[in-house]
Amino acid sequence: MKMRVTYDVKAGMVYVYLVDAIAPGEAVRQVIAGEDMAAVLDFDADGWLLGVELSTSRLHPDLLAVAQQIG
Structure with a gap:
C-alpha cells in the first residue's frame, strides 16, 4: 500500500x-x-489504527509539499 x-x-x-x-x-x-491536540489517532471497532490527524504547525514543510490538498 502506498501511504x-x-x-x-x-x-x-x-x-x-x-x-x-x-x-x-x-x-x-x-x-x-x-x-494542544497535536495528533488524533483514529481506531476501528477491533482496535486497529486507521490513520493519524496531525496539526500542520508541527510538521516539516517537505511533508506538506507532497500531501494531497483537500481544502
Whole structure:
C-alpha cells in the first residue's frame, strides 16, 4: 500500500492514512495525543489504527509539499 497523506489547508491539518480507505463511521474511537491536540489517532471497532490527524504547525514543510490538498 502506498501511504496516502491529505492536507486540509483551511483546517491546518494533515491526515496520514494507514489503510487504503476509511469508510464513513469506520473510525469509532479517537485518541488525542500530545499537547494542544497535536495528533488524533483514529481506531476501528477491533482496535486497529486507521490513520493519524496531525496539526500542520508541527510538521516539516517537505511533508506538506507532497500531501494531497483537500481544502
